[in-house]
Amino acid sequence: MDLSKRYRHQFAPIFFNAHLINCEVLKNLFICTMYYKTILTFALANLCIIMTLDAQVQKIDTTAFFGVAGYRVTCSNKKEDVNQVSISPKKFKTTIRDVSFMVKGRLTKILVDDLNDDGFPDLLLCLYTGTKNEKGSIVGIYSNETAIMPVAFPDIFDDAKLREGYKGFDEFTIMMGSLLRSFPIYKATDTDTATGGTRVIQYKIVPNAEKRMIFKVLRTYMK
Template sequence: MLLVGFYHTSNAQFKKYDSTLKVAKAGYRVYCNNKNPEKNTVTITPVGFEKEAREVSFEIKGRIKSAETDDINNDGFPDLVMYIFTGVEANFGKVIGIYSEKNETIGPIGFPDILDDPKLRVGYRGFDEYSLMEGNLMRRFPIFQQVDSTKYVPSGMVRQLQYRVMPGENGAQKFKVIRTFEFKKQ
């Protein structure tokens, strides 16, 4: 019975996501039904673009918890960041970024998997928090210590990462970690 109560609590925080996010007159409408914890379809509709930019739909693994818009690649046009969560407790976060190409079309911004970085993944067990601050993406999570082969406990420390959008290969854009630091959780 407790498991059923927890399951409903977990689902309650992931209602249908339908929001229009703008900077000045341009932005994005983001829609996701968030019904399935494993797979959902996201639809992004550009709003207020100079030309008729096409609506795009794609599948995600997980559910959208929230989204923000800001000029994160410093080109003078609004970009979109969606925070997607997966896992049994929906505690593992990732980011899907979309950039505006002069308010005429849109493209993806790559986001690195923290588990691919041997230094940053130490102590990572999810519980991510994200926010945009002055054109940077901020991510923080509690650091865990491994007690034995299957048990982890909070260390009382938090790791914070600062990402910035950088040019990638073949004209693509990607988030890159530019600064990390750790502090004692208060």
């Protein structure tokens, strides 16, 4: 007697239910796989964005001279809001010790020239703050034969005329022993694109009444 034929109809529901169970398991497994694949793809995309942003922020390690003397400047630029800058004077007639201090923002470049006409190199640190590193400022260092000392850079928001139409995007350059700061002027109706031209401010390092070195505005003009 063929037992397989006799009991086939009895075990058929079991085989059928097992088939349904296997299909349901496979379905759930597929859903889980797609879910975790989506999460992994999203995580990798975010990681790529973070790595791209980090790659755009470069560590500064540069040396510049005016005449025979100059400075080596290093900055990790790891943080958006505050970073440590280290300055090492080079080839001065007397040994001047290295200094390190914290600055606001990220350091993008340095400028070296004689900005107070005393024959010794002065150092300008070009710093930027903001979500797009759009607001520029300067930390100034002037030198003599035996020491280097800081020079306070004026806040543009303290001058009503100079700050008119200002939204950042500063550029700093050196011209004949003076500092030039230029930035686009935004009119009241401007949104993303400035249409008011470019303002240029020319600075010089000079002693004030107390014989302390300061940045003085020599002139300002539009171009």
